[in-house]
Amino acid sequence: MPSPSLLLQGLALGILTGGVYALLAAGLTLYFGVMRVVQIAHPAFLFLGAYLTYFLFTVVGVDPLLSIVVTVPLFFVLGMAIQRYLISRLRSDSLTMMSVLLTFALALLIEGSLGVVASGSFRSITVDYATRSFQLGTVRLPNDRLIGFAVATVTLLVLFAILRYSRYGQALRATIQHPEAARLLGIDTDRISAVGFGLGLATAAVGGAVLALITTFFPAAHWGWIARLMAIIVVGGLGSVSGAALAAVMLGVIEALVLVTLDATWAALVFYAFLFLTLVFRPHGFFGGRLAGRF
Amino acid sequence: MGSSEVALPAASNRWRIAAAALAVVVLAVYPLVAPNAYLLYVAVFALMYMALATSWNIMGGLTGYISLGHSAFFGLGAYITGLAVTRGSLPHLPMAVVAGLVVGVLAIGIGYVALRVRGASFVIVTIALVYMFNLLAQGWRSLTGGSTGLRVPVIGDLSRMQVHTLFFYMFALMLVLVMATWWFIDRSKLGMGLKAIREDEDKAQALGVPTNAYKITAFAISAGFTALGGGLYAAWFNALDPVFVFSIIIGANMVLMSLLGGVRHLLGPVLGAVIVVPATEYFLVQLGETQIHLVATGLLLAFVVLVMPDGIIPAIAALRRRRDPPASSIRESAAGAATPQEVTP
Numbered sequence: 001m002p003s004p005s006l007l008l009q010g011l012a013l014g015i016l017t018g019g020v021y022a023l024l025a026a027g028l029t030l031y032f033g034v035m036r037v038v039q040i041a042h043p044a045f046l047f048l049g050a051y052l053t054y055f056l057f058t059v060v061g062v063d064p065l066l067s068i069v070v071t072v073p074l075f076f077v078l079g080m081a082i083q084r085y086l087i088s089r090l091r092s093d094s095l096t097m098m099s100v101l102l103t104f105a106l107a108l109l110i111e112g113s114l115g116v117v118a119s120g121s122f123r124s125i126t127v128d129y130a131t132r133s134f135q136l137g138t139v140r141l142p143n144d145r146l147i148g149f150a151v152a153t154v155t156l157l158v159l160f161a162i163l164r165y166s167r168y169g170q171a172l173r174a175t176i177q178h179p180e181a182a183r184l185l186g187i188d189t190d191r192i193s194a195v196g197f198g199l200g201l202a203t204a205a206v207g208g209a210v211l212a213l214i215t216t217f218f219p220a221a222h223w224g225w226i227a228r229l230m231a232i233i234v235v236g237g238l239g240s241v242s243g244a245a246l247a248a249v250m251l252g253v254i255e256a257l258v259l260v261t262l263d264a265t266w267a268a269l270v271f272y273a274f275l276f277l278t279l280v281f282r283p284h285g286f287f288g289g290r291l292a293g294r295f
Numbered sequence: 296m297g298s299s300e301v302a303l304p305a306a307s308n309r310w311r312i313a314a315a316a317l318a319v320v321v322l323a324v325y326p327l328v329a330p331n332a333y334l335l336y337v338a339v340f341a342l343m344y345m346a347l348a349t350s351w352n353i354m355g356g357l358t359g360y361i362s363l364g365h366s367a368f369f370g371l372g373a374y375i376t377g378l379a380v381t382r383g384s385l386p387h388l389p390m391a392v393v394a395g396l397v398v399g400v401l402a403i404g405i406g407y408v409a410l411r412v413r414g415a416s417f418v419i420v421t422i423a424l425v426y427m428f429n430l431l432a433q434g435w436r437s438l439t440g441g442s443t444g445l446r447v448p449v450i451g452d453l454s455r456m457q458v459h460t461l462f463f464y465m466f467a468l469m470l471v472l473v474m475a476t477w478w479f480i481d482r483s484k485l486g487m488g489l490k491a492i493r494e495d496e497d498k499a500q501a502l503g504v505p506t507n508a509y510k511i512t513a514f515a516i517s518a519g520f521t522a523l524g525g526g527l528y529a530a531w532f533n534a535l536d537p538v539f540v541f542s543i544i545i546g547a548n549m550v551l552m553s554l555l556g557g558v559r560h561l562l563g564p565v566l567g568a569v570i571v572v573p574a575t576e577y578f579l580v581q582l583g584e585t586q587i588h589l590v591a592t593g594l595l596l597a598f599v600v601l602v603m604p605d606g607i608i609p610a611i612a613a614l615r616r617r618r619d620p621p622a623s624s625i626r627e628s629a630a631g632a633a634t635p636q637e638v639t640p
Contacts, residue, residue: 032415036415037415038415038418038419040418040422086597086601089601090600090601090604091604094604096414096415097359097361097414097415097418098600098604100361100363100415100418101361101550101554101596101600102596102597102600102601104363104547104596105592105593105594105596105597105600106593106597107593108547108589108590108592108593108596109589109590109593109594109597111586111589112586112587112588112589112590112591112592112593113586113590114586115586115589116586116587116590120586219586223426223542223543224426226422226426226543227419227422227423227425227426227427230419230422230423231419231423234416234419238415238416263434264434265430265431265433265434265435266434268430269427269430269431271423272423272426272427272430275419275420275423276408276420276423279408279409279411279412279416279420280408280411
């Protein structure tokens with residue numbers, strides 16, 4: 001049994017990492033909510049965002065956190081285009097399966113292009129303000145994790161505010177809850193879905209910047225994240241933004257605690273264990289997720 | 296529901312028999328006339344993927360449950376065979392069959408959990424399976440050798456050409472077996488039930504189809520054959536890399552090949568593999584080990600999904616229907632009433 005201070009350290013790191021997981025998984029919840037689409041390419045877009053951040057930093061010298069001013073609008077438009085010109089072309093009777101395959105193809109395209117343009121070698125960004133750490137009693141909090149957590153919190157709060165208080169957010173939530181009723185009320189659900197997709201991809205731009213700051217990355221890195229992020233949204237209940245966030249923090253903490261008590265392999269298996277436990281005992285997820293029942 | 300119900304003139308049956316006979320002859324002679332080891336190797340690889348894609352199609356085509364994670368079963372079969380040969384000094388080929396059976400039984404348990412969800416959630420679960428076994432294969436160093444992989448001794452004292460020849464016939468045999476299984480299920484009561492699940496699972500259940508038992512049966516058969524393919528791969532290839540055998544790309548290839556050819560047809564996955572494997576090899580030879588082949592695979596998959604989601608075989612059938620004169624007999628036009636251009640005015 002590890003010492004209490006080590007456990008406390010694990011707990012603190014777990015919460016910080018869990019916050020980042022919540023940001024990384026937020027887009028998946030949005031796609032699923034508005035389009036009933038599982039966007040397998042989301043992690044690939046995260047790493048595309050990370051690479052854009054990397055090149056903006058190394059070539060132009062833009063600070064990783066400032067680069068989102070460029071990448072967020074870019075990804076927003078890209079997301080709208082993907083929904084408009086690709087996803088909405090699929091036949092509605094096979095939309096779920098075909099969209100999985102289509103976004104899988106996008107993931108291959110992104111990974112292949114990154115491999116050609118940026119080669120397969122590992123990259124990371126070092127900025128001096130992120131390499132220091134912050135001491136709180138016996139717990140040491142690395143600055144990069146703190147920054148990641150803060151960025152994730154702010155982004156999720158902004159997203160939540162948009163969904164909750166803007167007129168557009170109301171229309172989006174109506175579309176998620178009942179597309180036909182929303183159309184009857186005069187909501188242009190196609191346009192709303194496109195914007196929802198754009199918002200989802202915009203979170204990938206922010207997530208990519210955070211990933212670039214806190215981890216090393218390479219073109220094929222996204223595969224390892226797909227199953228992890230999917231586990232989060234299933235445990236959280238497909239389609240529930242707050243459910244996914246809670247599940248992300250919970251799994252982040254458990255992962256970190258397993259990491260300090262056992263080893264990295266067991267820590268990574270936490271996600272799969274919870275995914276399968278959820279499916280066996282509560283297929284609709286642990287935190288809400290009314291939508292999952294329809295699949 | 297399948298192509299089998301399209302009424303075909305009697306003459307085409309003779310053509311079918313002739314085509315099948317030609318295929319058998321080509322398969323029997325190819326290893327003897329293959330000009331070099333590389334071309335034989337590509338043919339073995341293509342046959343392996345034909346067999347794997349057809350195995351996948353037992354689940355994917357008949358039930359409509361798309362698994363992106365069949366490489367989990369492929370890898371399990373490969374590792375079970377590889378470990379039995381290296382640690383237990385057991386014979387290669389029987390162990391591949393044992394691996395297929397073991398994984399088939401294991402898949403009943405996995406299927407029981409995974410098939411509790413449908414659609415997108417099912418896809419998520421299958422992807423998670425691949426990564427779970429990938430982690431286990433890399434993390435359990437003392438057993439599997441971890442990320443350095445597993446070296447499997449060469450079968451017998453055969454030369455490279457002889458090994459390729461042996462496994463050319465082995466994979467061909469497996470392909471015949473899997474195709475026969477698919478053909479048989481397609482025409483059985485089980486197949487009817489599976490296709491009812493594909494069209495509307497709730498209605499099928501309401502009509503008394505034991506949906507769960509049927510789905511799990513199809514899943515286990517599909518997984519077992521995929522593991523047999525993995526076992527043969529381990530015995531043939533002699534080196535197992537956990538990152539490769541448990542990669543999502545292998546599973547995705549099975550899906551791509553099946554969709555490209557047409558999941559509702561016996562020959563669909565075979566045709567898909569015949570196109571994709573040589574194309575992939577061509578890219579590798581022409582461009583070297585760059586990532587361009589990923590881009591090519593992605594573009595092809597996107598093209599199939601957006602333009603030709605039913606596959607090549609139905610697309611060609613539709614073209615032929617448009618070209619041929621409308622069916623003459625009353626019975627035939629009644630049978631073809633679903634397609635408007637065949638209805639006589």
